[in-house]
Amino acid sequence: MPHDCRLADGLPGQGAARDDFRADGWFPPALDPAQQAELKAAVQAAPCDAGLELANWSWKVVRQFVQARFGLALSSRSCLNYLHRLGCVVKRPKKRLLKAKADKRAAFVTAYVALCQEAQAQGAKIFFVDEAHFRADVELRAKWVLRGEPALVDTTSPRLGEKATYYSAVCLETGEVEAMSVPGNTNAETSVQFLKQLREQHAEPLMVIWDNGPAHHGPEIREYLTTPDLKLRLVALPGYSPDFNPDEAIWDWIREDVTANTCFDKADKVRNKVDAFFTDLADRAEEVKQRCRRDLQARADALAAKTAEATT
Structure with a gap:
């Protein structure tokens, strides 16, 4: 079940205070491996397939997705970092012609x-x-x-x-x-x-x-x-x-x-x-x-x- 929303950067030394903050000053990633895998799968399709209204994936859409699914509020920088970490890059798409047989x-x-x-x-x-x-x-x-x-x-x-x-x-x-x-x-x-x-x-x-x-x-x-x-x-x-x-x-x-x-x-x-x-x-x-x-x-x-x- 999603827990209370809180700002979680998932980066060392950033983000709001968390219960699991370690003594050495390192924050564990905001998203666990299973959540990261779910995000990676989601960005390979259109946002509407994940129930989001916006047309194209961006850090704002990632933040909406993470908040809706996991109850976490990521910063813009963390959203971009997750996209890069998951192997995503920005490309100008080509049309995939669905009428082609x-x-x-x-x-x-x-x-x-x-x-x-x-x-x-x-x-x-x-x-x-x-x-x-x-x-x-x-x-x-x-x-x-x-x-x-x-x-x-x-x-x-x-x-x-x-x-x-x-x-x-x-x-x-x-x-x-x-x-x-x-x-x-x-x-x-x-x-x-x-x-x-x-x-x-x-x-x-x-x-x-x-x-x-x-x-x-x-x-x-x-x-x-x-x-x-x-x-x-x-x-x-x-x-x-x-x-x-x-x-x-x-x-x-x-x-x-x-x-x-x-x-x-x-x-x-x-x-x-x-x-x-x-x-x-x-x-x-x-x-x-x-x-x-x-x-x-x-x-x-x-x-x-x-x-x-x-x-x-």
Whole structure:
């Protein structure tokens, strides 16, 4: 049963007086091992799962949890210390797409292994393709500032239509990157234009892997695929699986190195900077291969190794 609430820091020499204060001046931890284990389990889920109303774990939520469960009132410092002691760190989360089907993702990993083997046998190139917008307004990212100073970024508040839209394609085997700027939004017609660019720039048979977005379907694409001796195959990623697309890393890279905390005011200025970035990638093939590997490649490598081991 919870006992009377009292301030308990759980740190040497801190906190209010306690009955179990030792002669050597050391306070035993406010939470015993079982209580710490319960707290550790709780912070791995949302606060609402523990019956708390706040949306995200913080020292305040830890204090509410400890007070409600154990009848102890911890200081803010103790709450933070417990989070660190239990192995917790602050990370910016990624979305876990619940609509993604695990069986379809697993099946695609198997298909991708076979696709890589086929491409190697045929001398084909595999390109992962995606599209992205880069707005002229500021895209806020964490930045270093002097302690006590506000982190501010100037903006002229350009309209939403001031944006640069791009297709990009990356080949993990060679580190090659292709890009194409698009006026306005993407659609089946612009997708065909980009496929034609890929076809013109690379003589080898091509395998293009992309998602099932609306710009990747339509009569224009179906007609283009009937081109004689095209030697270009389209492969669809499983639904809700952006983590399987290495080209997503290109967009993250641009947002980190080019557009972060910068107001460009006009789309042309965005385009000039992004174009320069893509031009520079031509001499950074090894870095491209390293940065663009995704969960798909890790799973495929593990599956291929397991299969090879089973056949030996």
